[in-house]
Structure formats: structure tokens, C-alpha cells
Amino acid sequence: MVGTFPLLSVQPTRGLVDEKIQVVVRNLPPALSVTLHSLHHSEDKDLWEAFGHYTSDGQGTVTVAKDASLGGTYEGAEPMGLLWSMQPVPGSRTGLRLRKMDVLSPMVVHISVYSGHMTEGFSKQSPLATVVTERWYMAPDVCRIDIREHGVRGTLFLPPGPGPFPGVLDMWGGGGGLVEYRSCLLASHGFVSMALEYLPHDKNRTSDIESKTYFEKAFRIVQEHPLVIKDRVALFGLSLGASVALNLAAYSKDISPKCCVCISGSHVIPVNKAIGEVFRKMNKDGYKTRFDEEGRVVWRDIILPIPTDLGEKVDMGRIKCPLMLVVGEDDQNWATVESAKDMTQMMRAAGNEHLLTILQYPDAGHLIEPPYTPHFRASNFIMQQTRQKVIMLWGGYTKPHADAQEDCWEKILSFLRQHLYPSPDSVPKAKL
């Protein structure tokens, strides 16, 4: 059996979720049709896969970073296509979303090369070669701490090292629960970050979110941690979390974020009111809910038209800190494009527009998450108040959405570093 064996390699073998991988196949016969395939067995026990069709070059090599995929779940030269274009395998349950809930273990991805251009039946065929790569949200020595203090419920992540570090209060959206992975990743980049639960899934628990107090308490937990630099704490929110961030930044007398990152959010919510009030208003406007041709829920019209009445939106003129807005132009869940436009106009009129940075992405949807995670145009959603199960349309198309996630994450980290980790030579020396 003297033959040639394909040599498949992936580097790094263990990486952070936002690190790029290099996938190379060598030692193939030249001009051979092959399929590169990725497979992930999720925590929910679903199988996710992606694949690309390639032809080996004159040396019998396929280099995913440079060569064009001729088809599959992604096409063109896409170094990370095997990750961001993943989708549930045929026959899976519907409406799935891939989210890592246990951050202490990695996502394990099997990458294989198959002979020929295949689009299905991967489990029945033996690949030419397989390698395994781990994708981690948690860098070595990041510390995870359960927070249950003064009625506030969250998870705090500390970077390795003596500190002190800047801090982040990290808030997800109306789906609720305690989602840790983004905070974990931020800690892997040098920020103390607390993932906050404010809409518990457990019906027996209620958060005291009837006023801003809950969020202010949460912010102070981060701020007062011995490893956190007091005046370098940011607010980071997605969807409803973004609205909470804007509300706090504009109206809180108790806390002052150093900067804010708001993804897929809006300033149109009952101002200065509790979260409960937000839901009541949304229910009132619920008649504006639409359904697409597949019966999926489209919420984007609920806050439209953007009100002119200042009592119905956050007074953006009151924002005193740098603000980064991230917006997907195909967001079907919130009218974030219109909101961003209105926020700009308000800040221009108030004279604080210089604080605003907007990242706007054509054909990206609502769920703009850390990069290389798959895109979901729609997924199962449980309505917070009624516990009704629906399929929510988030919007976006796979490739532009993936590009948006990759581009904005880098810019978000840059923005946070710029405002939270200033260079020592720019910091005014304290008067002695």
C-alpha cells in the first residue's frame, strides 16, 4: 500500500473564537476536486456543518485562505467560511440558533477533506483526512465569577494579570437569560466584563427591573471591583440591552459610563421608565407586528414611525460619552437604521454629534455577534411576557452578515481600547 496520503492541517489547533484559522490540504493529486467540510456537535445535541468545493492546484495543494470555493455553503476566497457559514445538517429541528452556554469548554469543530464535490451524505462517506480544532471564548487564566449581590444576577469575568483593568457591563436583549460568552471574550481581551441577567428565564425569579436602579447597581458592582479602574467602565448592549444603555447614559444621575457600544438598538422606548413599561408599550403597538411569507414574526415596524415627541425617545443631546452604534441594514426585528438616523439628527441639533460613531452594514441582520459564528436569518423565540413560542425574523444574509460581524468586532475592540485603555502619554499627569 505505497501511496500518498493527504496532509490536512488547521492552525491554530486551539484558538479564540475571534481568531482566524488557516486550513491547508497538501499532498493531493493535482487538479483534484475535493470538498472541505466542517462539523460541530452543539451543546443542544444538534449537528452543524459547512462545506466548500475546491480544486487542488498544480502542487496538489488547497489553501482555504487564498483559493476560491466553487460552491457549497460559501463561495469565493473565504478563510473563515467553514465557520461562519455553518448551518444545521439536513433533518435537524427547525429554528435553531448556535450559542455556547458553557464557556469553560471550547467549541470543538471537526474539519475534513472529502474526495469530489459533495453537498450531502458526509456522514456516510469516509473522508480522506480529518483534523480537530477547538474554538474558545475563554483565554487561559480568565476567571469566571458568579455574581449574586443586592438582587443583581450576573457573571463576572476577569482577565489574567494583576490589573487594574477597565470594566464593561454587558447586556443582551429581549430573549433574556444569562448569556456569558461575549463577556468571557471581552475578558480574554483585557476587560473586566459582567454579563447581566435582567430578564430571567426562570418564571420563579423576577428581576427588580422596574426602575433604573437594577442596572445602576450592576454597573457599580463592576466599578467597585478591586481590579477595576473606577472611571473606565463602559456600557455594552445589544437590542433591548442597547436601549437600556442609552437610557442609562442619558438619564442616570448615579452612574457615568466612559463610553457606550450599542448594537442593533434604538433610542425609541418609553423614556426614563422601567423595562416592564417597555414591554407594555410594545404590546400596545403589537398590532404593527407583521408576518413574512413563512409566518415568521417581523417586529421592525413596532417603533415606527420614529416619534417626533421627545417624551417618547431618549434625549440624545444628554449623552456625554463617546457612543458607537452598530446597525444592520436588513434588521427585521428593530427599526435600527431609522433610529440611527434620528439619533444622529438629535445629536447634531444638540451639538454632541462628535461623540457618535455609526457602523452600518448593508444586508446584515439584527443579531450582530462576535465573528465567525453562524448567521441566523430567523430562529425560535419565546415571548418574554406570554411565553409563547414563535419564529422571529432577525434579517440579514449569510455572507454580508458574517462580514459585518468580523468588521465591527475589530472596530468595537479598538473603540473600547481607545477610550478605556488610553496611552499613558496622553493621560494628564495627576497634580501631586
Next chain:
Amino acid sequence: MRAALTASPMLLLHPSRGLIDEKFSLIVQNLSRIQDITLHALIHSDDGDYWEAFGHYVSDATGFVNVANDSSLGGTYDGVEPMGLLWSMRPVPGSRIGLRLRKKEVHTPMVVHISVYRGHMSQGFREQVALASVVTERWYMAPGVRRIDITEGGVTGTLFLPPGPGPFPALLDLWGGGGGLVEYRSALLSSHGFVSLALEYMTPRTSGGSTSHVGNEYFEAAFTVLKQHPQVCGDSIAILGLSFGTSVALGMAVYSTVIQPRCLVCVSGSHVQPVKGSLSDVFGEINKNVRNTRYDEENRVIWRDLLLPIPTDPTKKVDVGQLKCPVLMIVGEDDQNWPATESAEDMKEMMEKAGNSHLLTTLSYPGAGHLIEPPYSPHIRASNFMVAGTKQKLVVLWGGETAPHGHAQEDSWKKILSFLEEHLYRSTDVTSQSNL
């Protein structure tokens, strides 16, 4: 607590989890401009010892240090050395003597703490608070590699299998006179796509009331374990030997009818041994010359002369003119333990006379010692050694200087992997086919 306006420097290390032979990039940013700093690496070994390395740097006008481009001005390494923080490690002051850093448990990584300190420091790191610190994991085993205990056919070893269906080419992995079952090199080779069998062979065995070294049939049995494994391509098996392991590899490749390797990698070894002899014979021959043992100024044992001069008598060395497969010889020119340089020269002469010297490639490294191991592990000029099968403890001089030895490990490993890939993954050359 620090003043609120203090900005912390940032240490950026990629990848945070790597294979032991992967390079990392290390950047410090957010320092003050033109600031003296010390980069420091610390390992707490499986044996409970602490190892450290450090380099002195000065940040540029933007408060930036990049280890890949900037020069260390001193410390345990100097110059532009991207991996100096690993290969220049040594036991911290006050440690036990004669230590060697070897990972026994391959399922877990070596954990390295990398810190940046203010100023140019050479000691007292423990008493000082670092400006910033990160942790990196260095792994011998890639994800998906499987480890299997082997006890069949009387053979004692550990088998490592890469992920995937196979079949794969394979390696018989032989360490030297220190004995024991050393797994990490096999684990690493498996992470590069080879089935690898780390073989325990040095410990004398007791049977029928007498204790002796294993015979040649032991190695043949080990080779057969590989050949018959369902995930191994039986015609693509090589032998990798270091020190005594080289003696076994050369002897078996020439004289055994069972062992027909596709190629050989011989590190820091020699062909000087009784022809068709067993391991016992090799020891016997060496012991005859024990009066040639020398000691350096620190009373460390120098064994290189025990096989010198290289004999002219053909019965006292493996007839390498009969080798039929490619051989990669790796030699440290400052090897104080075996006369590897002299042996390599003699082998070349023999093969030139026999007409098969086209099979021989020799990599010779000035300033490198005997223990040429996978890269970025620290260089050990001398260490404690227990002669296998006895309780005799010595401090043996291996040789080599840190920087050239570090470079030799890095360069030779790359070339070993290339050589193995060429002959095991790609080769269809006619010379080897004649063995079939």
C-alpha cells in the same frame, strides 16, 4: 489601589493555546514611550520546580514592543528572538540542581505565565508586581489525538494516533540511555499526522531468574505492532532514535529481516556497536572503555570518549554501506555525551565507499549539545542522570550553548518533519520499493 488615571499596558500573545512547536507573537502596547521593561516567562513544572526566562526591552516612541522585531538587550537571551522566552528558560535561583524540564503528562499543557515588568530586572521577579500578565498553554497533543497504552506481544509502549480515518504512516520513537517511557515526542509527531509508538526498552527485564536487556526480537515485535495496526500503512514506517535509540535504529535497519523502515532519523547517535549485536553487546562494548570517562571542571561526566576512536575494525560498527533507506543524521558539534560528529563523518566515508551515500543527509549544528529535542524547550547543558537498571546517580554533561542549541532544535525539527513528510507521505521512490 492604583490611581484612577493609571492606564495599564496590554500584553497581546497569539495564539494563547499552541502546540509546543508553534511560534507565538508577543506584543506589549500602551507603555510609556522609550520605557525600559522586562518580559518574563515562568513555568511551574510537573516536578514542582520553577523555570524562568527574561529579556530586556525598550519601548518605541508609541509605547510599543514587538518581540518578533525588537532586540532583547540582555537577560537569558539577547537579540531578536521571537521564542527566546521559552528556549532560554532555566531553573529559578535556589532550585535543586541538575534539573531537566520534561512533560510527563501529555494530556495537559505546559502552562507559561508571561509578564511585563517595569525596568530592566534580572532577579526578584516574585517580589515585584508585574505591569501586566497573560497565560499561554503549550500542548504536545493536538485536539483529537488519541493515546493508547501498548502491552501486547511483550512490548511496552504508548501509541498515539492522529484524528481521522487513516491509514497513516507511522514512527517507532526511541529515546536513549535514560530509559523510561517518554511520550511527548510521539504525542507531538501524532499531532503532525503520524501514528507514533513511544517504546520503553532500556529497563532490563527479569525472566527465568536472570535480568538482561531486551533482545533484538523486542524491537522487531514493536515494529510489527505498528505494521499490523489497522490504521497504519505497513509500508510507510520510519524509526526516529535519539542517542542509544540511534544505535538501535541503525542496527535494526541493516541487520533485521523483519524491520524494514522507509527512512531513519538519527539524532545524536552513533553506528559504533558490535555488528549484529544486541543492546547488551552495545553496553558491553561501551563499558570496556569506561576508563575513557572524563570529568569537567564541575565534576560532570563526559562520556563522549567511550566510543572513540571510531574503530576501523568492521565488526565493531554497523555496516551502513548496506543501508537501503534514506537517513537523516542530526549532530550537535558540542555533544559531550556521544561522539556524534566523528560518527557521522565515519558513516559518510563508509557510505561513499559502498556507493549509497546519496541516502545520507547530515545536519551538523555548531554549539549544539547532545539533547536535541523538539523546539522551544529549554536547553540543558548538564543534568542529573540515573543509569538505567542501576541506582547510580550522576551529573552528566550533555554539552551545547543555549542560543545555538535553541536554534538547532528549531531548525532540525522543521527539517525532521519535512524529511518524514517527504519519505512517508509522498515517497514512491524505486529504491524503497525494492524492499517490498
